[in-house]
Amino acid sequence: MQTNNLPTDELKKYGIVEPDNSFSKKLSAEDIQKFLQGYTIVADNEKNRATFQLVENNSRLNVVFLERDKNISSILAESKERIEYSEIKDLSKGNNQLDFEKKAFVFDKETNKVIEFDLIKNALELTAIIADKKDISELNRYKTELLKLKGFLQDKIDQYPEIAKEITNDLNIVSKEINTVNSISQLNPKQEKSDIELNVNDPDLYQDANREHEAEMKEEENREKSRGFRR
Known part of the structure; x- marks a missing residue:
């Protein structure tokens, strides 16, 4: 599992990573571990949904926007x-x-x-x-x-x-x-x-x-x- 080539700027942009490079307090240790293993983070806000997934050996953040x-x-x-x-x-x-x-x-x-x-x-x-x-x-x-x-x-x-x-x-x-x-x-x-x-x-x-x-x-x-x- 690669963690040294994370797309930090993008992760900060969407609030997944804090300015001090730590992961958001909204994510549990288990959430973070799964995210680094390729699992998807889902964020819902009324009719809007965004999904975040690390791809290409954790070097790129795949973001998908959906509407319910x-x-x-x-x-x-x-x-x-x-x-x-x-x-x-x-x-x-x-x-x-x-x-x-x-x-x-x-x-x-x-x-x-x-x-x-x-x-x-x-x-x-x-x-x-x-x-x-x-x-x-x-x-x-x-x-x-x-x-x-x-x-x-x-x-x-x-x-x-x-x-x-x-x-x-x-x-x-x-x-x-x-x-x-x-x-x-x-x-x-x-x-x-x-x-x-x-x-x-x-x-x-x-x-x-x-x-x-x-x-x-x-x-x-x-x-x-x-x-x-x-x-």
């Missing part, structure tokens, strides 16, 4: 009542790149913290968490957000064929999660109240749907390999 459709303070407050969804746009990317992400904010009662999930990168984990909420309304809201994301990705394929392969990868992930949600709903058509159990430890709804989901993923991978496609 909702204030982070509102998202955090409302996520304590139900899962909140937000769209975020990368302001540094051009039109021929994927500049859009959809996030879910889930309140963890055990840690009293709100956890952010990406609907594509964290798809399997997020679906499992929402299924285990035992709330059909949350499941339906999740499906609505997945359908919106699917429509967006389909439009992107038509607009930007030069990145169609990358978009298709994401589209396949979203489609599979929609199928999983549909399977859960079909297995439990009369579920209406949030207190009806959906226990993942029994031979239950989510396990059945997840097995079907995994089988679909393997089948898709085999099809992709047969036509020389790599994810």
